[in-house]
């Protein structure tokens with residue numbers, strides 16, 4: 007298998023830093039249709055190292071109740087792909103360096119058109135794309151060339167059940183980072199695994215000496231869980247806990263900034 | 272090149288033409304892959320076949336009769352036969368699938384079973400085989416469906432299953448399926464997901480179609496006996512996800528002289544905005560891990576379907592059916608709530624058989640398929656109407 011290397015982008019630059027990285031997920035168009043950019047900017051200014059913008063979907067199978075509810079609100083607010091790309095136009099003038107990834111489900115991307123989607127994403131300055139229900143084989147057969155042409159990095163998930171040879175394959179299909187799902191469950195779930203089981207899993211992945219850095223996600227919610235995830239990875243991903251902090255906040259950008267501070271300070 | 276059948280068999284990656292595949296998050300990959308690698312081998316084992324056939328005979332009550340419905344025949348001036356899946360144990364075809372899948376689950380070493388259900392028939396059929404095998408059973412059911420199919424909720428609980436309400440979206444079959452999938456994501460090691468129709472990621476559509484194929488296998492033998500030919504002119508079945516239709520069509524798929532008629536729920540009318548007629552209203556898209564025809568808006572968000580019938584209230588159809596529609600191999604018709612209810616009364620009064628509301632959609636097209644006096648029409652009588660009595664009473668059918 008050939009290992010593919012694309013020109014550097016902001017994701018790789020972020021991993022050059024000598025620190026643990028905080029990757030924050032939030033849902034586009036939540037809590038208000040036009041909160042996307044103010045929240046994004048607040049997260050970046052407060053020190054989030056990478057940002058994943060969730061593209062809301064009506065039937066988010068891999069998500070728990072919090073992200074589901076935020077998606078429903080966002081769709082109700084009128085969020086869609088066209089609106090999102092409109093909001094992101096010119097974003098690199100205000101958020102120049104923070105890597106931005108789009109995360110969502112395949113169907114809305116398919117309906118928008120993959121080429122069209124990648125073109126718009128690249129034009130907005132997006133660096134990576136996470137589509138959990140896109141099979142690896144389909145990515146390779148139908149999407150990879152388009153992604154590469156637009157200098158977009160795919161990010162793939164790895165779980166405790168992912169077989170070693172599959173992890174190797176995933177590692178070779180991207181040069182961004184590997185998304186280590188902390189344990190069985192959808193986003194936002196409490197981590198019910200025995201600590202030893204989880205440690206063994208993270209250690210096993212670490213021992214594989216993969217080429218990509220790793221970020222741990224699912225069930226990371228506060229400073230403490232962030233810190234413990236960082237023992238086994240270059241950083242961690244927080245989504246549901248941030249969404250909860252935005253829920254009912256009078257000032258969503260301020261709440262987003264305060265949340266980031268509560269993790270990294 | 273061999274002349275292998277073109278409709279029955281999906282490709283190795285589960286495609287029927289452009290439809291099918293397995294669009295699942297990584298969390299489900301090991302489970303679905305394990306199933307994909309093993310289902311054909313396990314089902315081919317003599318010990319599996321023996322146990323499966325024995326249960327179909329002694330527990331389910333197969334073969335189910337093929338009944339010549341003389342008064343319906345007289346009314347529609349054609350020869351109508353009813354394939355009596357309503358006489359299966361638990362009252363619908365769904366149990367053909369659950370009996371097979373529970374045996375498969377055991378051989379995969381699973382100890383916990385989950386299922387989704389719409390009308391509750393699949394939930395009851397799953398709870399039944401779990402009781403039989405002593406396995407833990409959790410059934411997800413939309414809140415709306417729990418209300419309109421109450422007797423089945425009680426039956427599942429009586430059988431020892433836990434019924435968990437799905438309260439998102441339209442609170443119906445689609446949402447119950449979402450919750451079942453999320454459960455499987457959270458319990459990847461000990462749990463098998465018994466999907467109730469020919470939907471979901473590969474290999475489920477093929478697995479469920481094979482387990483329901485006994486319906487058409489029996490039909491061919493019974494038709495030969497009763498009409499002198501294995502082949503009817505028409506086979507008619509309702510389509511929610513499409514499992515009873517897949518079973519009724521399966522062994523006729525490669526006989527082009529047999530017209531296959533799939534009947535969807537039109538709800539208040541196909542273009543009323545309250546419908547579940549996917550083949551008319553749907554476009555290719557991804558639902559529950561399968562690329563198929565899907566009711567969705569222009570942004571690719573899945574739209575909420577509507578049918579009075581809980582079992583047909585689903586915004587997709589199995590990829591096999593999407594392919595049959597696309598290729599023109601099956602003819603797709605749709606029937607409104609009102610016409611289905613009329614068919615309930617008609618079948619009850621003319622034949623002494625109270626059909627399920629889902630099934631009534633199939634019965635409602637007898638005057639629309641163009642069958643002549645000498646034609647043989649087999650309607651798959653997928654289930655009995657006991658579960659729908661409250662709806663029938665509310666609709667003032669008495």
Ligand SMILES: Cc1ncc(COP(=O)(O)O)c(C=O)c1O
Nearest residue numbers: 468511512513514515582653654
């Ligand atoms: C009696 C009966 N017929 C038909 C259906 C529709 O399902 P399918 O299209 O998978 O046969 C159901 C579903 O609950 C049912 O209970």
